[in-house]
Amino acid sequence: MKGLVIGGGVAGLRAALDIANAGFDIYLVERDYSIGGRSAQITKSYPDLTNIKDVLKPLMEEVYNHERITLLTNSEVLGLEGEAGNFKVKIEKKPRYVPDGESCEKCIEVCPVEVPNEFNEGLDKRKAIFVPFSYAVPDGCVIDETNCLHFKDGSCSRCKEVCDGINFDQKAETIEIDVGSVVVATGFDPFDPNLRPELAYDKYDGVITSLELERLLDDDGPTGGKVIINGEEPKSIVFAHCIGSRDKKVDNPYCSRICCMYTAKEAYMLREKLPDANITACYIDMRAFGKGCEEFYEEVQKKQVLYRRGVAAEVYSNGGNLVLRAEDTLLSEPYESTADMIVLAVGVEPKEGSSELAENLGIKMDEYGFFVEKNMYDPVETEKEGIFLAGCCQGPKDITDSILQGGAAAAKAIGLMGRHSN
Amino acid sequence: MKEYAYFLGCITPNRYPGIEAATMKVLKNFDIETRDLNGASCCPAPGVFGSFDLNTWLLIAARNVTLADMMGLDVYVTCNGCYGSLQEADHLLKERPDLKDWVNENLKDEGLEYKGNIEVKHIVELLYDDIGIKRLKEAVVAPLDVKIGAHYGCHFLKPSAIRGHGSSERPTILDELIEATGAKSIDYKDKLMCCGAGGGVRTRDLESSLTFTKQKFESMKKVEIDATVNTCAFCHLQMDRGQVEIKEMFGKEFNMPVLFITQLIGLSMGMSTEELGLDMHSMPMTEKFIR
Amino acid sequence: MSLIEDVEESGWVLGKDTIDSIYACMQCGKCTGSCPSGRITGYRTRVLMNKLQSGDKSILEDPDIWLCTTCYTCYERCPREVKTTDVIRALRNVAAKEGYMSKAHRATAMYVIKTGHAVPINDATKKLRKKLGLSEIPPTTHKYPEALKAIQAISKKMKFDKLVGFDWNTMNLEEREEK
Numbered sequence A: 001m002k003g004l005v006i007g008g009g010v011a012g013l014r015a016a017l018d019i020a021n022a023g024f025d026i027y028l029v030e031r032d033y034s035i036g037g038r039s040a041q042i043t044k045s046y047p048d049l050t051n052i053k054d055v056l057k058p059l060m061e062e063v064y065n066h067e068r069i070t071l072l073t074n075s076e077v078l079g080l081e082g083e084a085g086n087f088k089v090k091i092e093k094k095p096r097y098v099p100d101g102e103s104c105e106k107c108i109e110v111c112p113v114e115v116p117n118e119f120n121e122g123l124d125k126r127k128a129i130f131v132p133f134s135y136a137v138p139d140g141c142v143i144d145e146t147n148c149l150h151f152k153d154g155s156c157s158r159c160k161e162v163c164d165g166i167n168f169d170q171k172a173e174t175i176e177i178d179v180g181s182v183v184v185a186t187g188f189d190p191f192d193p194n195l196r197p198e199l200a201y202d203k204y205d206g207v208i209t210s211l212e213l214e215r216l217l218d219d220d221g222p223t224g225g226k227v228i229i230n231g232e233e234p235k236s237i238v239f240a241h242c243i244g245s246r247d248k249k250v251d252n253p254y255c256s257r258i259c260c261m262y263t264a265k266e267a268y269m270l271r272e273k274l275p276d277a278n279i280t281a282c283y284i285d286m287r288a289f290g291k292g293c294e295e296f297y298e299e300v301q302k303k304q305v306l307y308r309r310g311v312a313a314e315v316y317s318n319g320g321n322l323v324l325r326a327e328d329t330l331l332s333e334p335y336e337s338t339a340d341m342i343v344l345a346v347g348v349e350p351k352e353g354s355s356e357l358a359e360n361l362g363i364k365m366d367e368y369g370f371f372v373e374k375n376m377y378d379p380v381e382t383e384k385e386g387i388f389l390a391g392c393c394q395g396p397k398d399i400t401d402s403i404l405q406g407g408a409a410a411a412k413a414i415g416l417m418g419r420h421s422n
Numbered sequence B: 001m002k003e004y005a006y007f008l009g010c011i012t013p014n015r016y017p018g019i020e021a022a023t024m025k026v027l028k029n030f031d032i033e034t035r036d037l038n039g040a041s042c043c044p045a046p047g048v049f050g051s052f053d054l055n056t057w058l059l060i061a062a063r064n065v066t067l068a069d070m071m072g073l074d075v076y077v078t079c080n081g082c083y084g085s086l087q088e089a090d091h092l093l094k095e096r097p098d099l100k101d102w103v104n105e106n107l108k109d110e111g112l113e114y115k116g117n118i119e120v121k122h123i124v125e126l127l128y129d130d131i132g133i134k135r136l137k138e139a140v141v142a143p144l145d146v147k148i149g150a151h152y153g154c155h156f157l158k159p160s161a162i163r164g165h166g167s168s169e170r171p172t173i174l175d176e177l178i179e180a181t182g183a184k185s186i187d188y189k190d191k192l193m194c195c196g197a198g199g200g201v202r203t204r205d206l207e208s209s210l211t212f213t214k215q216k217f218e219s220m221k222k223v224e225i226d227a228t229v230n231t232c233a234f235c236h237l238q239m240d241r242g243q244v245e246i247k248e249m250f251g252k253e254f255n256m257p258v259l260f261i262t263q264l265i266g267l268s269m270g271m272s273t274e275e276l277g278l279d280m281h282s283m284p285m286t287e288k289f290i291r
Numbered sequence C: 001m002s003l004i005e006d007v008e009e010s011g012w013v014l015g016k017d018t019i020d021s022i023y024a025c026m027q028c029g030k031c032t033g034s035c036p037s038g039r040i041t042g043y044r045t046r047v048l049m050n051k052l053q054s055g056d057k058s059i060l061e062d063p064d065i066w067l068c069t070t071c072y073t074c075y076e077r078c079p080r081e082v083k084t085t086d087v088i089r090a091l092r093n094v095a096a097k098e099g100y101m102s103k104a105h106r107a108t109a110m111y112v113i114k115t116g117h118a119v120p121i122n123d124a125t126k127k128l129r130k131k132l133g134l135s136e137i138p139p140t141t142h143k144y145p146e147a148l149k150a151i152q153a154i155s156k157k158m159k160f161d162k163l164v165g166f167d168w169n170t171m172n173l174e175e176r177e178e179k
Helices: A010-021 A052-065 A106-110 A149-153 A158-162 A210-217 A259-273 A293-302 A354-361 A399-421 B017-029 B054-071 B080-095 B097-110 B123-131 B133-138 B173-180 B206-221 B233-250 B261-268 C003-010 C016-024 C030-034 C045-054 C057-061 C063-067 C073-077 C084-097 C103-115 C123-131 C145-157 C160-164
Strands: A002-006 A025-029 A069-072 A075-083 A086-093 A173-179 A181-184 A188-190 A207-209 A236-243 A278-283 A305-309 A312-318 A321-328 A333-339 A341-346 A348-350 A387-389 B002-007 B032-036 B075-077 B120-122 B147-151 B227-230 B258-260
Touching: A002 A010, A002 A173, A010 A025, A010 A052, A010 A069, A010 A181, A010 A399, A025 A075, A052 A069, A075 A354, A086 A181, A106 A158, A181 A354, A181 A399, A207 A210, A210 A259, A210 A341, A236 A259, A236 A312, A236 A333, A259 A278, A259 A293, A259 A305, A259 A341, A293 A305, A305 A321, A312 A341, A312 C030, A321 A341, A321 C030, A387 A399, B002 B017, B002 B054, B017 B032, B017 B123, B017 B258, B017 B261, B017 C123, B032 B123, B054 B080, B054 B097, B054 C084, B054 C145, B075 B080, B075 B123, B080 B097, B080 B120, B080 B233, B097 C145, B120 B123, B123 B133, B123 B173, B123 B261, B133 B173, B147 B173, B173 B261, B206 B233, B227 B233, B227 B261, B233 B258, B258 B261, C003 C016, C003 C045, C003 C057, C003 C084, C016 C045, C016 C084, C030 C045, C030 C073, C045 C057, C045 C084, C057 C063, C057 C084, C063 C084, C073 C084, C103 C145, C103 C160, C145 C160
Parallel strands: A002 A025, A002 A181, A025 A069, A181 A387, A207 A341, A236 A278, A236 A341, A278 A305, B002 B032, B002 B075, B075 B120, B147 B227, B227 B258
Antiparallel strands: A075 A086, A086 A173, A188 A348, A312 A321, A321 A333
C-alpha cells in the first residue's frame, strides 16, 4: 500500500520520510517548483539560532533520493475518491520544461523576461526561466509558463537556442494514483499588510514585512546578507508586532504564535549586523512560551532591543523619515518614533487555495480557513478517516511543532496503512 | 428629474448660506430638484447632543428623518455632523424594531410616524453617484488650475460599517470630485485627521480644538496648496473662521481659502464667486478663485 | 448601580452589546496611538476602557473625557472591535446626569431648546441669505413655531430641559455651580 503527502514544507517532508522509512511507498505532491516550503525563506531558527539551511537541505535531499518517495513538484491534487485504505487521487502534473539538474544557467542569461522573485518576497527580480533558490530540490532550472514569452505569444525561444534539454512541448498531465492514506501539510501564507492601510506598507519602501527582512538577513539573499533600505543601512528600526494577528478587523482574531519569537530572533540578528542602530519592538503582550524562548527574549533585551508596550498605531512619512505613532501603554503616553525601517511582524494565514483543496479532499475548514482536526485529543486526524493534518495548514505553529506534527501524522498514517495491509 | 429633501442643519443656513446656495445651484444644473424640509431643526449634533442625552438626540434626529420620510423623499445633507446624526438614527431605526416603536410612540403627538421608506444621503453621494464624475467633467466650462488639500472630515466616512462608503483609511471619493473640476488634489500628512471641532470640543475647549486645526493647516502648508476643500459645513466653519481664531490665539496666519465641495464645482461650472457666497468667508479667496 | 450598568442604561439606544464591547479590550493602545486628541490633550482612550472595565467611577468627573472629538479613528481600527466612540458618548451621558456638563455645553443645548438650532440665525446671516437669493429665514424651526414647539415638547418629555438646567420663565440657563 502507498501513501500520499500533500505539501513539501518541513511538516510534509518529515511525514513523507517517516512513512517511507516504515516501509511504505509515498507520493509527495508539491505545488511549488521546489520542496522546502516557507522554512527555506528563513535564515535562522529560534531560540537556538541554527542555520535552517543546514537542517532543511539534507532533509530535502534525503526525500529526493529516497527510493520509496516519488516526488511530484509543480503538481496539484485535483480530487479524491474512495475511503481510508483505498483512495483514488487525481493529480495534475505540470511540466517544468527543463530536465532536473540542468543548471548551466546560460538560458537564464538570455531570457529577456524579468518578474519579481517570489522567493525573495519581490526584493529582487528573476527571469521566466530560473532556479527557484540556491538549494532548491529538484535542482536546476524551471520555466514559469505564465511569464514566459514562448507561452504568451510564441515570440521567444532564446533559452532553447542555448540549451538542448529544454522541451517546450511538454504537456501537463493528469494522473490517478491509489493510496491508503493522505497527510495534508500545505502550510501557510503571510498576512497581507495592505489590509491595515494605516501602516502604509504600500506607500513607503522602508516599511517591510518580517519575511522580507528574513531575505535581507540571508547571506544567500538579494543583498548578500546586508540590511539595506533605500540604499542605506538603517540606523533606526522599529518592529511592529501582531500585524494581522489578534485582529478581528481583518478576520484574524487568533494569535499567530510565531511572530513574538521570530521578531526577537530578527532583532537579535539585526543587532549583530548593526551594532549601533536603535532597535525597538512595539508589542501588545510578549508570548515567549516555547522551550528556551523566554530566556532568548531576555538575551535580546540585553542586546539593547527596546521593548515598548503598545501596538503600532499608524505610520506616516515626515519628509525623508518614517514616523511610527503608538501609545506606550505602560506610561500611558502616545509617542512618535522616527525610523528608517519598520518591520511588520505579519501573522499566519491559511494557504491560498485551501478551500479548493478542502473541497477536493472532503475535509473541513474552520472559519478562518485552517483545516479542522477531529478533536483536541486526535489533533492530527480529520473527521474523514485516512486523512491527516500536519503543520500550519491546521493552525499557526513554529518549525519544531510542524515537524512534530508531521511525525505524528506519519505515525497515524503508518498505523492505518498497516491495518489495511494485513 | 430627481427630487430630494434638503436637510439644512444649523451651520449651513445660519452661518454659511453660500454652501446652501452653491449646492442648490449645482444640483439644479444637473436636474436635481431640492425641496424644503419644513420645520426641521438642529440634527442634533451627534457627538455633542449624543454626548449629553442619547434619548433626546435620537428623538430629534428621528424627527428630522421622519419629516423627509413623510414627504416620501430621500434627504440629503451638506454637513458631516448632520449626516452622522440622521444617517445613524435612520440606521438604528431600521435595525431595531424596539427603537422604532419607542420613537413613533414619542413622535405621535406631533402626528409624525417613521416608516423607514427613505434614505439619508450626503451631498457627496449625490455628486458622485447621481451625477457622476463624467457629467461633472463635461459641465466644466472654467477649469480650475489649482492645487487643493482635500478634507474629508470624520462622520461622512466613519463608522464605515454603518456609513457604507468603504474603508476610511484611503478614501478617494472627494479627491475624484475635486479633480473633476480640473484641480489637483494634493496628498498631505494629516489629510484624514479630524478638524478638531466635533464631539463638543470646539464649544468646551476652543484652544484644544484649534490646535487640531492648526496642525492640519501646518501639514497643508508643507505641500503648498492653493485652498482646502471640504464636505462638511461644521469643518468648514472650523477651518475658515478657525483661521481667524488661530491668529488671535496662537498668532499664526495661514490665509488659506476654504471651499465647500459644491462651491468648487460651482466655480468650475462658470458660476461667480459672489453667487457661491465665497466672498462671505472669513478667509478671503485668492485670485485663482475669483470669477 | 455599577458604572457599566449606568452606561448601559444611558446608552440603550446604541445597544447593550455596543457598551459591553469594552470587555473585549486587550489594552493594546491602538486607540490612543491613533487618537488625534491624545497627541494634543490628556485624553487617553485606552485608559478610559480600562477604567470602565474596572468600574472606576472617578472617570465621570475627569474633564478629559470631554476631549474626544468623536472622529471614530479608534473605533475604526480597534482590533477587538470595541465600539469606543459610542461608549464614550454613553459614558458622557452618565457624567452629564451627574452634573458634569460644562456651562458652554449647557448653552449649546439651551439654544436648541430655545430655537431648535444649536447655532441659531443672526442678523448678519439673514443679510447674506438675502443677498444670495435665499429666503431670509430658513424653512426650519426658525420659520415654523409649531415645529419649535415639537422640539421643546421632546426636551420636556426626555427631561433634557432639567438635565441642562433650562429655565422656561427666563428662557435661559439656571444658575448652577459648575462641577
